[in-house]
Amino acid sequence: MDNFTFYNPTTIDFGTDKEQQIGQHLGAHGIKKVLLTYGSDRIKRDGLFATVTKSLAAQGIAFVEFGGIVSNPVISTVREAIALARTHQVEAVLAVGGGSVLDSSKAIAAGVLHEGDVWELFSREASIQAALPIFSVLTLAATGSEMNNGAVVTNEDTKEKFAIGSPHTFPKVSIVNPALMQTVSRDYLVYSAADIIAHSIEGYFTAKVQPRFQSRLVEAVINTVIETTEILLADPADYDARAQFAWASTQALNGLTYAGTAGFSYPNHMIEHSLSALFNVPHGAGLSVIMPAWMKWYHSRNREQFQRFAKEIFGLETAEQGIAALEKWFDKIGTPTRLSQLGITEADLPATIENVLGNAKWFGIAEIFTRDVVSRILKSAL
Incomplete structure (x- = not known):
């Protein structure tokens, strides 16, 4: 067995209705304004968006929403979200979705605090020095991104799909409610x-x-x-x-x-x-x-x-x-x-x-x- 250091700082809050407590988790970390990221409007149609934002409101946490993140997430979308996050001076990123939303959110969280273009972190021209705190409510089990520090994004111009990873990009808390995954195709x-x-x-x-x-x-x-x-x-x-x-x-x-x-x-x-x-x-x-x-x-x-x-x-x-x-x-x-x-x-x-x-x-x-x-x-x- 090789020498190793095992480190995983993510808290997993697992079970039914746990998404109702996401506001408490952000509040415990002192967050007052968050970028709420998601994929399709399905989370609005099925009531999850309302549940999450109600939980945020109960803790006095404001949110700025950014939807439309696609499967096989792309760097242009990450750049748009970074600009929005900077404009509104958010303090954290809350991903509501599957691995694509989580991966994008990690890139956004690191990119907001990076002085250059976020793709430099993927191409290894620069390294991640800091990131906004990341939280998640998982709606699809597949990537494990809810409890690791990795993120994979495609550069649609260069056709490169690369990854980032840093101690700064572990989620602080991830909500895993299996009931939210029952509508997965x-x-x-x-x-x-x-x-x-x-x-x-x-x-x-x-x-x-x-x-x-x-x-x-x-x-x-x-x-x-x-x-x-x-x-x-x-x-x-x-x-x-x-x-x-x-x-x-x-x-x-x-x-x-x-x-x-x-x-x-x-x-x-x-x-x-x-x-x-x-x-x-x-x-x-x-x-x-x-x-x-x-x-x-x-x-x-x-x-x-x-x-x-x-x-x-x-x-x-x-x-x-x-x-x-x-x-x-x-x-x-x-x-x-x-x-x-x-x-x-x-x-x-x-x-x-x-x-x-x-x-x-x-x-x-x-x-x-x-x-x-x-x-x-x-x-x-x-």
Whole structure:
């Protein structure tokens, strides 16, 4: 087990009606004016916006709203929100939504206090020195952004999808009420399942040091996701399954499953970021295509761990059987497993490969993911 420091300052307030207490949480941090960020007007139609703003008003907290944040969030929207936040001199950012809203909000919170353009923080021309306090009310479980310091945003001009992360961008408090997620569409439920599994397997398969205890944590997350996804597909109103799915999502990327793990990388995310940046495919849908293709290429480099995956997740014996079982499960639940299902053809591969090679440099794994390797993985996913 490698040396590590585990740090996670985020308070998770989990359960039914917890969103009614968001004003108290902001008030406890001395916040008097907040930028309230969200995606679509669905939160207004279903009453969540009214619940949240009523809770803010009860604590004497003013808000400035900024809606319209899209899936695969873009830097131009972040820049607009930063300008609004500066104009109104807000003291914090409150995200009400899923991972895209949370990621944008982290970028906004850091960008408000950065003297240059916010994209400099993503391109690593500058580092995050401070950020406004961040709070969230989660409406979709997938990214784990409610309890980590990472944020991923696309630059629509350069077609680059990069990330930031800093001790300053951990949310202070995140509300996780599984009941708020019952209206998530079938498609986004299965895309979310793929996203959570991808978060779980990156270190599990690629780490040079992977303690068995950490492997067991990862396997618990994946088994929970598989079990609860199938329950929710049959009964979207099953609160217990929804709650376990949401908590598994949080655990997959809050740092706990990676404690004591060393020498790992994020190749599936590295490749998928190009699909999202170039073709605006849902992140989880892209991951469910990339994971089996990458696993078929990579498994011989860590055959023992792939055999463990096959046994502990699917009750099978060989690495190849485990990979096939995962791909079959993705097909079963209805998340894509081929690039063609995303509308991506062989004619799109040259531009995609070029974009992935740029990502490989950013991720620091360009020596492994050469043009030939990336081409082989993507062609096998057609």
